[in-house]
Amino acid sequence: MRKMSPFKLLISREKALEIVLSSVKPMDKKEKILLEEASGRVLAEDIVANENVPPFDRAAMDGYAVKAEDTYGASNFNPKTLKLTAVLHAGESTGTPVNKGECIRIATGCPVPPGANAVVMVEFTEENEGKVSIYKPVAPGANIAHKGEDIKKGETVLKNGDFLTPAKIGALAAVGRREVLVYQKPRVAVIPTGTEVREVGSELKEGQIYDVNSYTLTSILSENGALVTRSRIIPDSFEHLKSAVKQFLGHDLIVFSGGSSVGEKDLLVKIIEETGKIFFHGVQIKPGKPTLFGLVQGKPVFGMPGYPTSCLSNAYIFLVPAVRKIARLPPKNPRTVKAKMAKRMVSASGREQFLTVKLINGQAHPVFKQSGDITSMAEADGYIILPVNLDVIEEGEEVTITLFE
Amino acid sequence: MRKMSPFKLLISREKALEIVLSSVKPMDKKEKILLEEASGRVLAEDIVANENVPPFDRAAMDGYAVKAEDTYGASNFNPKTLKLTAVLHAGESTGTPVNKGECIRIATGCPVPPGANAVVMVEFTEENEGKVSIYKPVAPGANIAHKGEDIKKGETVLKNGDFLTPAKIGALAAVGRREVLVYQKPRVAVIPTGTEVREVGSELKEGQIYDVNSYTLTSILSENGALVTRSRIIPDSFEHLKSAVKQFLGHDLIVFSGGSSVGEKDLLVKIIEETGKIFFHGVQIKPGKPTLFGLVQGKPVFGMPGYPTSCLSNAYIFLVPAVRKIARLPPKNPRTVKAKMAKRMVSASGREQFLTVKLINGQAHPVFKQSGDITSMAEADGYIILPVNLDVIEEGEEVTITLFE
Numbered sequence: 108m109r110k111m112s113p114f115k116l117l118i119s120r121e122k123a124l125e126i127v128l129s130s131v132k133p134m135d136k137k138e139k140i141l142l143e144e145a146s147g148r149v150l151a152e153d154i155v156a157n158e159n160v161p162p163f164d165r166a167a168m169d170g171y172a173v174k175a176e177d178t179y180g181a182s183n184f185n186p187k188t189l190k191l192t193a194v195l196h197a198g199e200s201t202g203t204p205v206n207k208g209e210c211i212r213i214a215t216g217c218p219v220p221p222g223a224n225a226v227v228m229v230e231f232t233e234e235n236e237g238k239v240s241i242y243k244p245v246a247p248g249a250n251i252a253h254k255g256e257d258i259k260k261g262e263t264v265l266k267n268g269d270f271l272t273p274a275k276i277g278a279l280a281a282v283g284r285r286e287v288l289v290y291q292k293p294r295v296a297v298i299p300t301g302t303e304v305r306e307v308g309s310e311l312k313e314g315q316i317y318d319v320n321s322y323t324l325t326s327i328l329s330e331n332g333a334l335v336t337r338s339r340i341i342p343d344s345f346e347h348l349k350s351a352v353k354q355f356l357g358h359d360l361i362v363f364s365g366g367s368s369v370g371e372k373d374l375l376v377k378i379i380e381e382t383g384k385i386f387f388h389g390v391q392i393k394p395g396k397p398t399l400f401g402l403v404q405g406k407p408v409f410g411m412p413g414y415p416t417s418c419l420s421n422a423y424i425f426l427v428p429a430v431r432k433i434a435r436l437p438p439k440n441p442r443t444v445k446a447k448m449a450k451r452m453v454s455a456s457g458r459e460q461f462l463t464v465k466l467i468n469g470q471a472h473p474v475f476k477q478s479g480d481i482t483s484m485a486e487a488d489g490y491i492i493l494p495v496n497l498d499v500i501e502e503g504e505e506v507t508i509t510l511f512e
Numbered sequence: 513m514r515k516m517s518p519f520k521l522l523i524s525r526e527k528a529l530e531i532v533l534s535s536v537k538p539m540d541k542k543e544k545i546l547l548e549e550a551s552g553r554v555l556a557e558d559i560v561a562n563e564n565v566p567p568f569d570r571a572a573m574d575g576y577a578v579k580a581e582d583t584y585g586a587s588n589f590n591p592k593t594l595k596l597t598a599v600l601h602a603g604e605s606t607g608t609p610v611n612k613g614e615c616i617r618i619a620t621g622c623p624v625p626p627g628a629n630a631v632v633m634v635e636f637t638e639e640n641e642g643k644v645s646i647y648k649p650v651a652p653g654a655n656i657a658h659k660g661e662d663i664k665k666g667e668t669v670l671k672n673g674d675f676l677t678p679a680k681i682g683a684l685a686a687v688g689r690r691e692v693l694v695y696q697k698p699r700v701a702v703i704p705t706g707t708e709v710r711e712v713g714s715e716l717k718e719g720q721i722y723d724v725n726s727y728t729l730t731s732i733l734s735e736n737g738a739l740v741t742r743s744r745i746i747p748d749s750f751e752h753l754k755s756a757v758k759q760f761l762g763h764d765l766i767v768f769s770g771g772s773s774v775g776e777k778d779l780l781v782k783i784i785e786e787t788g789k790i791f792f793h794g795v796q797i798k799p800g801k802p803t804l805f806g807l808v809q810g811k812p813v814f815g816m817p818g819y820p821t822s823c824l825s826n827a828y829i830f831l832v833p834a835v836r837k838i839a840r841l842p843p844k845n846p847r848t849v850k851a852k853m854a855k856r857m858v859s860a861s862g863r864e865q866f867l868t869v870k871l872i873n874g875q876a877h878p879v880f881k882q883s884g885d886i887t888s889m890a891e892a893d894g895y896i897i898l899p900v901n902l903d904v905i906e907e908g909e910e911v912t913i914t915l916f917e
Contacts, residue, residue, distance in 0.1 A: 142712060142727060143727065143730060143742065146730070146731035146734060146735065147731075147735065158716070160721075160886075161721060162716060162720075162721065163718070163719065165719075196707070196748075197706060197707050197708055197748050198706065198707025198708035198709075198719065198720075198747075198748070199707075199708075199719065200718050200719035215818065216706070216708055216721070216818065217708070217719060218718065218719045252885075256885065257885040257886060257887050257888075258886075258887055264887070264890070265890070271731075272731075272890075272916055273728045273729075273731040273732040273735070273824060273827070273916075274728065274824060274886065274889035274890040274892070274916065275890045276727050276728055276731045277724045277725075277727060277728040277731075277820050277824060277886040277889065277890060278886050278887060278890035279727070280712050280722055280723065280724040280727040280728070280886075281722060281724050281820065281886045281887075282722075283712050283713060283714075283716070283722050284712065284713075285712050285713030286713075301602060301603065301621070302601070302602050302603025302604075303602055303603035303621055303622070304603075307547060307685050307688050307689065307690050308688060308689075308690030308691075309688075311563070311567060311688070313568070313605050313623065314568065314570075314603065314604065314605035314622060314623045315567075315603075316565075316566060316567065316621070317685055317686060317687075317688050318685065319682045319685040319686050320682075322547055322548065322681050322682060322684070322685040323678045323679065323681055323682040323685070324678075325548060325551070326551035326552075326676075326677075326678040326681045327678040329551060330551065330552065330678070337548065342603075343601075343602050343603070413620065413621065415682050415686065419678060419679060419682060422678070440847070442845070442847055480657075480661065480662040481565075481662060481663075481679065481682040481683050481685075481686045482662050482663055482669070482683060482686075483662075484679035484682065485669070485670070485677075485679040485680045485682060485683035487679070511677055511678075511679065
């Protein structure tokens with residue numbers, strides 16, 4: 108007969124997170140992808156510009172390319188008149204120089220013709236039968252975007268490790284990169300366990316429930332840069348669980364969910380102890396105590412609580428920072444808001460409490476039901492973490508809510 | 513000869529955004545997708561629970577199913593002793609009732625056997641040769657998760673329009689939904705234009721530059737729920753642009769980028785006026801003035817500035833709210849931080865200014881170069897918007913920075 112042993116060493120959330128973050132390693136596997144797929148990825152090379160951007164001096168405005176000195180003294184009452192010698196539409200260029208007393212009509216983006224050193228905006232001109240009246244003087248360089256002004260040839264535009272935002276995607280396009288080297292997304296195996304757990308969509312028999320955790324975990328992990336493999340549901344037996352660990356060791360992170368009971372968690376503890384090392388097993392937080400973490404052949408393995416709420420709340424607390432570190436993504440930094448408690452709450456003694464709340468008229472209403480209840484998170488706008496040493500939080504007290512977004 | 517006409521009626525950013533948001537319509541096309549693909553999507557049906565969750569009274573803890581009254585008066589010094597009549601491992605259930613003076617060992621999640629009305633946690637018990645000592649009394653209902661406690665049969669769990677977060681995905685799994693009806697993602701056509709613009713990866717000839725905007729726009733639109741079709745580059749001619757509008761009218765939103773010059777913009781203005789209606793053409797913001805918006809056969813059409821920075825900054829200002837409204841996504845609400853200006857800045861007169869800044873040691877350093885310079889955004893952490901009537905912002909003045917995230 109299997110002995111049931113209660114959890115022994117609970118560690119604090121901070122300590123647990125510290126252990127997790129110091130145990131997981133950022134990806135070093137790379138892959139080459141097309142620029143249009145690179146948004147939200149992490150660059151795995153320095154990007155050095157092969158050419159200047161812009162590659163030539165160009166008009167920054169629609170107007171007339173001139174010698175600046177020809178415009179000095181121009182005013183509304185005393186315009187300077189120049190001879191129009193050519194017209195450049197968008198995409199056109201010319202070798203015809205602008206000589207003293209001359210100008211060339213130029214569209215934004217066209218190369219500035221030789222001899223010109225400024226562009227007069229069209230707004231300050233009037234064109235009539237080959238003559239252009241200039242109503243405002245310009246300084247040399249005016250309305251010209253100079254060659255290399257944006258990016259100089261040889262300059263390092265982006266660095267290995269940069270997170271590719273829309274603007275950084277733009278910088279890659281500007282230097283003409285069709286393909287880029289990025290870090291591979293971490294491959295994460297999500298393994299639902301539980302003899303009583305059934306695949307969503309199947310018929311439930313007496314005592315059975317649907318697998319919720321593999322869906323919530325896949326959702327939150329994918330949102331945070333992981334490439335998730337959702338395993339079939341593994342029965343709670345030593346052999347099945349052990350072969351699942353072995354099957355998914357090629358992944359960068361293995362996440363078991365389920366095994367909510369002490370006995371089931373013990374199985375996973377034994378398997379990890381046999382093949383690797385357990386770092387913690389039991390965290391001082393409610394809900395979410397039965398969470399374990401270890402390494403097997405250098406691969407991080409999580410055992411998440413079986414209860415949907417505990418599983419997901421600890422996913423926010425531990426899995427998100429872990430997978431983002433592995434993926435080399437910047438920390439999540441979710442938004443927080445301050446609000447007053449809508450009612451008095453008695454806190455869990457001896458453990459931190461992860462309390463989900465709904466914001467109604469700027470007040471924080473607890474929606475925590477039982478740790479098994481997924482609706483306590485589905486209906487919430489965010490959560491507060493009540494400290495270990497807090498017994499009671501009074502109605503009207505100010506709390507900081509971390510938003511689910 | 514084409515006449516160059518300057519921009520005439522500039523409208524304010526607020527007014528422009530108001531027009532855009534009142535002109536675009538939320539998607540009504542729906543599609544059925546698998547639960548594992550539903551994360552981040554918007555529900556297009558009410559979800560009513562067909563069954564209770566949990567579907568039966570179950571043990572919320574590992575322990576012993578008992579009649580609560582059999583435990584009354586139990587203490588460390590005066591334990592109550594019950595007869596163990598059965599053992600339920602995870603996934604097991606029994607029809608054997610718990611009679612007075614008896615108990616059944618039960619794993620978390622197992623159905624509570626008939627006759628039992630509470631579970632004593634294993635921590636407060638000792639089992640020895642078929643007898644279980646109970647060291648702590650429990651009240652009726654203790655450590656039992658009741659049938660329907662999370663979700664009641666017939667209850668509306670989620671509503672049409674709900675944004676599917678990981679927790680809401682969990683609620684769908686809990687009620688056994690394998691497939692869900694969601695709103696289709698808006699199909700957005702991104703059409704780069706410009707005779708001088710070349711596809712990234714090709715060889716540049718004199719006067720040519722790479723297409724940057726279709727990449728930045730695809731990136732930001734995809735991040736905000738759009739399914740983007742990136743068109744080939746369209747030359748600046750009336751016929752080409754007109755046939756592009758026609759080609760993409762099946763999309764939910766059409767975004768032209770390029771046509772930075774007045775003349776080129778005029779082409780698009782003419783086409784939209786001919787086939788639909790222009791709402792504005794020219795916004796009181798720097799950079800980003802040459803932005804136009806109209807409707808063609810009820811389909812919203814944007815003409816974004818050709819300069820990469822202006823194009824992307826106006827994408828943050830106008831396109832993101834527009835596409836999120838069409839996609840029925842919640843507003844973006846980017847994070848803001850306060851910082852002091854690292855140096856004095858002279859602002860654009862008569863227009864709001866979108867000023868990109870980098871945060872260094874908590875100070876806001878402007879990185880704005882020219883509106884054509886993509887690096888002024890790629891290197892920035894966020895932006896500030898300087899009001900129309902502001903001439904100068906002094907060093908040390910506090911500003912609110914909207915972060916690019």
